[in-house]
Amino acid sequence: MVLPMRCGDGLIEKGARWEELKNSRTIQMERSRLAYLEKIKDVGQLIAGNEYSGSLGLDHAVYSYGATGRFHPAALIAAIKFAQSLWDKKRVERFTDVRAAFEEFLVRHKSFINQLGHSMGSRMRSVDSLLEMYGIILEGILAGDLTDEEIIARFQASPHLQTLKEPTDPEPDRLVRKRFSKAVQSAGIVREILSSRAKCTECGARLPPSSRSKDHKTPIEEGGMGTLDNLQFTHPYCNSGYKEKRRRSTAEGM
Numbered sequence: 639m640v641l642p643m644r645c646g647d648g649l650i651e652k653g654a655r656w657e658e659l660k661n662s663r664t665i666q667m668e669r670s671r672l673a674y675l676e677k678i679k680d681v682g683q684l685i686a687g688n689e690y691s692g693s694l695g696l697d698h699a700v701y702s703y704g705a706t707g708r709f710h711p712a713a714l715i716a717a718i719k720f721a722q723s724l725w726d727k728k729r730v731e732r733f734t735d736v737r738a739a740f741e742e743f744l745v746r747h748k749s750f751i752n753q754l755g756h757s758m759g760s761r762m763r764s765v766d767s768l769l770e771m772y773g774i775i776l777e778g779i780l781a782g783d784l785t786d787e788e789i790i791a792r793f794q795a796s797p798h799l800q801t802l803k804e805p806t807d808p809e810p811d812r813l814v815r816k817r818f819s820k821a822v823q824s825a826g827i828v829r830e831i832l833s834s835r836a837k838c839t840e841c842g843a844r845l846p847p848s849s850r851s852k853d854h855k856t857p858i859e860e861g862g863m864g865t866l867d868n869l870q871f872t873h874p875y876c877n878s879g880y881k882e883k884r885r886r887s888t889a890e891g892m
């Protein structure tokens with residue numbers, strides 16, 4: 639009688655331990671899954687959304703779509719990595735100073751996203767090439783009065799960007815049809831979105847509706863009220879210390 643009881647006790651004990659182990663493994667898996675999702679959320683918030691004050695609210699119409707209105711996953715990943723690297727290198731403020739000019743450059747040369755986004759091998763290589771291109775454009779714009787041609791000439795230094803060029807004829811005759819192709823329709827939609835986007839009142843760059851931050855024109859501390867007249871929209875980052883910093887440096891410079 640004793641032995642089976644012991645054996646049973648042992649089994650129960652083993653079973654309990656197994657359950658415990660299984661539960662802790664499940665909990666661990668859930669925890670790491672949650673941590674992973676949180677990380678994705680954090681990274682996603684770097685570029686979009688309006689809840690996180692560090693969100694740059696990067697416009698997918700600017701960063702993720704090419705000249706033909708095609709969505710490029712590699713360009714979306716590159717935009718996330720670009721935002722992450724700006725934070726890591728503490729360059730978000732400098733970027734925001736010239737952000738409008740930087741993004742206008744991308745819009746003027748959207749075909750570069752097409753060329754790098756899908757025609758140069760693997761997706762990660764595309765991401766790296768896009769990141770390299772963003773870096774060169776940003777440095778070129780921060781350098782001052784460079785023309786687009788002068789910035790594009792700097793691509794020659796990179797083996798991945800050397801072949802980039804503006805298409806001389808975006809729609810060769812043989813491709814033009816009487817009916818609007820899907821590509822032409824998509825390009826038309828992206829063009830319309832880009833031209834009708836509101837601009838951030840702080841940095842002047844495009845402001846997607848999903849990343850609007852409500853901002854008091856006259857700050858609450860200075861008597862500003864929640865009236866329609868006193869409402870303006872900015873990127874979350876532009877409304878979280880950047881604005882005040884810029885005002886202070888303008889005031890000091892006066």
Ligand SMILES: [Zn+2]
Binds near residue numbers: 841872876
């Ligand atoms: Zn802004």
